[in-house]
Amino acid sequence: MDKHKLELFLALRLVEAFLEAMEKQAEILANRNAACRPESPRSSAERKRLINLAIENCKDETVLQWLRENSESGTFRKLSDMFDFLKSKIDEEEKKNHDDTVDIIFVAHGSIRDSMIPAKCLLPLPTITDLVLYSPWNCATTPDVTYGIATGKMRPQHRVFYRSLPFFFHSRILFDKYQPLNLPDYWNSLKKAEGRKIPNIIVSPLQPNDGVWETFKSLSTKHGPPGRNRIVIPFILPGESESVPFSVVCLALSLVLLSSRFKATVHFNACLSDKSTGRESDRKYLQEQYYCTEDNTVMTCSPDAFDVNWWDYFKSLFS
Numbered sequence: 167m168d169k170h171k172l173e174l175f176l177a178l179r180l181v182e183a184f185l186e187a188m189e190k191q192a193e194i195l196a197n198r199n200a201a202c203r204p205e206s207p208r209s210s211a212e213r214k215r216l217i218n219l220a221i222e223n224c225k226d227e228t229v230l231q232w233l234r235e236n237s238e239s240g241t242f243r244k245l246s247d248m249f250d251f252l253k254s255k256i257d258e259e260e261k262k263n264h265d266d267t268v269d270i271i272f273v274a275h276g277s278i279r280d281s282m283i284p285a286k287c288l289l290p291l292p293t294i295t296d297l298v299l300y301s302p303w304n305c306a307t308t309p310d311v312t313y314g315i316a317t318g319k320m321r322p323q324h325r326v327f328y329r330s331l332p333f334f335f336h337s338r339i340l341f342d343k344y345q346p347l348n349l350p351d352y353w354n355s356l357k358k359a360e361g362r363k364i365p366n367i368i369v370s371p372l373q374p375n376d377g378v379w380e381t382f383k384s385l386s387t388k389h390g391p392p393g394r395n396r397i398v399i400p401f402i403l404p405g406e407s408e409s410v411p412f413s414v415v416c417l418a419l420s421l422v423l424l425s426s427r428f429k430a431t432v433h434f435n436a437c438l439s440d441k442s443t444g445r446e447s448d449r450k451y452l453q454e455q456y457y458c459t460e461d462n463t464v465m466t467c468s469p470d471a472f473d474v475n476w477w478d479y480f481k482s483l484f485s
Contacts, residue, residue, distance in 0.1 A: 212246035216421055220290060223424060228361065229290050232283065244410045248418035251403065256422050259397045267395070268430050271316045272415065273382070274401035275372065276436030278303060278365035285359035288367075288416045293423035297416065297432045299354040301465055302346070302457040303365065304449070306330070306437040308466040309381035315435045316382065316392045322351045324471035330464040346459055354456040362455055367412035369436055371403045389472045397430075 217237050224230050236242060259268075288297045300315055301307050305327075314320025329342050356364070372378050379400050392398055401415075416432070423430060440461075452458035 209246050212249075213242055216245055216249055216418070217242060219424070220417060220421060223291050225292060226286055226290075228284050228286050232287050233290070241411060242414055242417075244408075245414055245418055248410060248415055249421060252399070252415075252419050253422045255397075255399050256426050256428065260426055260428070264395050264397070264428070266427050266429065268428050269318070269396045269433060270419070270430045271392070271396065271398045271433045271435060272401065272419075273312055273316070273372065273378065273398065273435045274369040274412075274415075275376070275378075276367055276369045276412065276434075277439050277441035278367055280442035281366040282363040283366050283413060285356045285362050285364045287413045288356055288364075289420075290413075290417050291420035291424060293420045293429055294416065294432055295429055296355055296357040297434060299356065299434050299438070299456070301436070301438045302349070302354075302459050302463075303438055303452040303455075304440040304461065304463065305459040306439050306464045307435070308464060309378045310385070310467040311465060312378055312382045312435050313385040313389070314467040314471050315433050316396065316398045317390070318392075318396065319389075320467050320471050322353065324468045325349070326466050326468050327459070328464050328466065329460075330462050346457065346463070349457055359455060364455060365438075365440075365452070367434075367436075367438065368409045368441075369401060369412050369415060370409040371401045371406050373407065385472065 214237075217233060221230060221233050224233065289295075300311065300320070311320065314324065327344055327346055329344060379402065382398075382400075386392075412434070419430075419432065449458045
């Protein structure tokens with residue numbers, strides 16, 4: 167890196183630190199204000215009903231313990247809201263010509279925190295058969311990845327990694343392209359993670375100016391929409407930006423599926439950048455669980471991922 171590039175890099179690092187501090191402070195204030203809002207009697211009663219329903223149908227002792235220990239904490243404060251949001255989406259999909267076994271792609275903004283939970287807590291009920299993470303730990307993603315995951319066209323060989331710096335919120339300047347060493351040639355299946363602990367994943371809604379959903383719609387027009395049995399759920403709540411633990415989303419979704427005809431593999435599309443408030447997550451442990459990239463790493467999708475795969479095309483004609 168020459169002197170000019172180095173100076174630019176250092177200047178952008180200062181901008182990055184400033185923007186991250188602002189973003190983190192805004193999130194802390196938003197969540198603090200939300201936590202101060204009293205829970206309505208209806209929401210409280212519905213939350214308790216849903217947790218009891220989950221306990222009645224849960225088959226795993228680790229998840230049962232997690233449900234009981236957190237039943238009265240703030241962890242599940244948004245459970246009834248997420249249940250209502252996801253139920254409206256699944257009710258619409260049940261009217262379509264899907265099989266009873268489907269792939270659900272949940273699209274959101276995300277990050278990881280230094281607190282850890284058992285991976286099983288993202289598979290709380292048998293209605294979710296597996297949960298697949300695409301981004302390595304401590305790695306951001308670009309909007310192209312959303313389309314690749316939603317259609318199933320993106321395979322491990324299509325991953326392209328860059329070092330980056332943020333430009334504005336949810337936008338990034340991509341710098342040097344590089345390939346992480348010893349990256350697994352498969353995605354991170356939490357069913358295979360079994361009893362291991364993973365970072366607490368936090369999600370927040372997509373926003374009109376972040377370009378994620380607009381890019382997805384543009385690529386769908388150009389290359390074709392996701393096929394049958396693939397249900398894409400963008401986390402879009404007008405006027406809402408409050409973050410939610412992804413474990414709560416998974417619990418709400420598993421409960422919604424309980425009263426539907428579907429069983430699902432869930433595909434999670436979001437950044438998993440490390441936004442710990444205290445110490446950083448245990449990078450060595452995350453490397454062992456799946457993979458953990460260096461700071462400021464972004465994963466995007468190579469353009470050839472969206473080329474027509476004639477074998478998949480012919481198979482789709484007979485499915």
